[in-house]
Amino acid sequence: MKKFLGIALGILTAIGGFVDIGDLVTNAQVGARFGLSLGWVVIVGVIGICVFAEMSGRVAAISGRATFDLIRERLGPRMAMMNLIGSLGVTLLTFIAEVGGVALALELVSSVNEVLIVPFIGALVWAVLWRAKFSLLENVLGLLGLCLIVFAVALWQLGPDWGSLGHQLLTADKPGDEKWVTAAFYAVALFGAAMTPYEVFFFSSGGVEDGWSEKDLGTMRANVLIGFPLGGLLSLSIAGAAWVALGPLEVSVGTLGQVGLPVAIALGKIGLAIAVIGFVAATFGAACETGLSAAYSISQYFGWQWGKFVKNKEAAHFHLVLVVVTLLAVGVLVTRVDPIMVTEVSVVFSAVALPLTYFPILVVANDRDYMGEHTNGRLANAMGLTYLVLVIVAAVAAIPLMIITKMGTI
Template sequence: MKRYFAVLLGILTAIGGFVDIGDLVTNAQVGARLGMSLVWVVVLGVVGICVFAEMSGRIAAVSHRATFDLVRERLGPGMGLLNLVGSMLVTMLTFIAEIGGVALALQLVSSLHHLLIVPFVAVAVWIVLWRAKFSAIENVLGLMGLALIAFAVALWQLGPDWGELVSGLSPAEKPGAESWATYAFFGVALFGAAMTPYEVFFFSSGGVEERWTSKDLGVMRANVFIGFPLGGLLSVAIAGCAATLFLPQGIAVETLGQVGLPVAVALGKVGLAVVVLGFFAATFGAACETGLSTGYSLAQYFGFPWGKFVRPKEAAGFHIILLVTTVIAAGVLLTGVDPIMVTEISVVFSAVALPLTYFPILVVANDPDYLGEHVNGRLANALGVFYLVVLTVAALAAIPLMVVTSMGQG
């Protein structure tokens, strides 16, 4: 019974934890601009994150070692450093966006400007990273994130023309006023939002922290292959709500309040309160995960003690990294930069950094010296190589599309 409970808890946590500020903003923007015509990218991204999360989780469970530790050893310091720099830049951008997202969520229920809230959010995130148990960060905030199911309920209550909504799933149903360059830009952004690198770092490092073994592979795979796709359905619901309410009016989504507006229209004040709770849980949980990922990455590469199960005195470097990155994130936000703009930039650069993140995982997952009989099979390798090609194409296209479309404005 305990094992079944662990599976259920993990699935629910994966559902609630799948959506972060990048998914919230990007899916709503896409729904408002392009309707449901990019849902196929969400599906592509969900399958992709499942493939690579399963590989990284299997590596952690079998080798009992973390990602950057193995990457440096297997591919050498040079490749490891390139991987570290690329992933750290994206993770820091995401960390800044998530802290800003928490502040924006709290702004919705207060009369305070989000800049006044940022310092308190940063302190709260740091305290949780310093003192809270790993399971509390992962499970409590993930379960609270299930409040975002309100988007699915709201979509039903808005009563869209379901036939029209389903027909809009075709890429050919892109609104005629939008260019194909804009369509491609938002496709890359949506793909980057679904496959942010920190998710893999946090997932595999968490496996090492919780001392997964090969006996835990079944539970891990259930969490990945059931939880993430169900979380992806929340992303589709967010896009569907925006497509139903905003697309016919030609209204673009520019604020977090607009992301939640369809829920308020459909479900009233109670629904809005529930979805704001979901906003807070999703962004605060993701802020904790990205913050931990910065510490995991640097500590693992340089080889000093790390993790929530190591006493702070014994992992001083790890905790100093968490403190410094939190101060930097808050400092950037206090310059007045728009958290939504940071979010938009972070999902694009997430797509740019993805090949650097996932290629080493694919290499290690095929190495019998680390995984023995648990190396990739034919299906895992076929999917891994396919996604490496897709990730490379998205990475090469991301910045040119960002320039050509002026971040989707053109």
């Protein structure tokens, strides 16, 4: 029964934690303009994150060490530093966006300007990361994030033409007034949002924190192979609801309030209240994950003691990094930088950093010195290499598409 509950809870937290500010905004933006014609990108991205999250989780369970902890040892300090710089830059951008996302969500219900809320959010995030148990991050915030299922309910309540939505999804039939180059830009953005680098590093480090071993491989795989796809369905629901409610009105999504409009139209104030709870939980949970991921990566690279199960005095450098990145996020946001703009930039640069993130994971997962008989099989390697090609294509295309389309505005 305990093992079953562990699987079930892991699945629920994976669903609740999958959709962060990047997924919320990007899926709503794409849905309002393209419907589900780019939904195939979400599906491809979900499969990809499953492939590499499974590798990262397996590495943590078998070696007892986090993936990033092994990258420097296996590939050397130079390659590890490139990985650190690429992934850390995107993680910090994402962290800033998530903290801003919490403030935007609270602004919806308080009418207090998000700039005034940001310092309190930063202090709360730091306090949770400093004192709260790891189980709180995994369970409470993830489960509250399940309130975002209200988007699936809203889509059903809106009574869409399911045949038309299915046709869009299966044929990638974009609206006739949209340009293919703009569709390509948003495809890269969706791909980057689905495969954000911090997810695999947090997943691996979290597995070490939870004390995973070989006997936990089944639980880990259930969490990955069921939780992430269900989170992907939630992303498709956000896009579908945006298309049905906002597409005919030609309303573009530029604020978090507009992301919630389809729920308000379909379910009224109660539905919107549930959605806002989901916004706060998902963005706050993602802020905690990205903050921890930054501290994990830096600490593991330099060989510092790290982790929430380690006494604060013994992991002083780890907690110092948490303080620094939190102050950085607050400092950037109080300059009145738009968190939505930061989100849009972060998902594009996430695509740029993907090769630096996933190539080392593929290498470590094939090393018998660390993995023994649990190295990648043929299927895992075939899928890993296929996705490595895809992430390289996305990385190469991201910046030119961003410039050509002016961040998707044409």
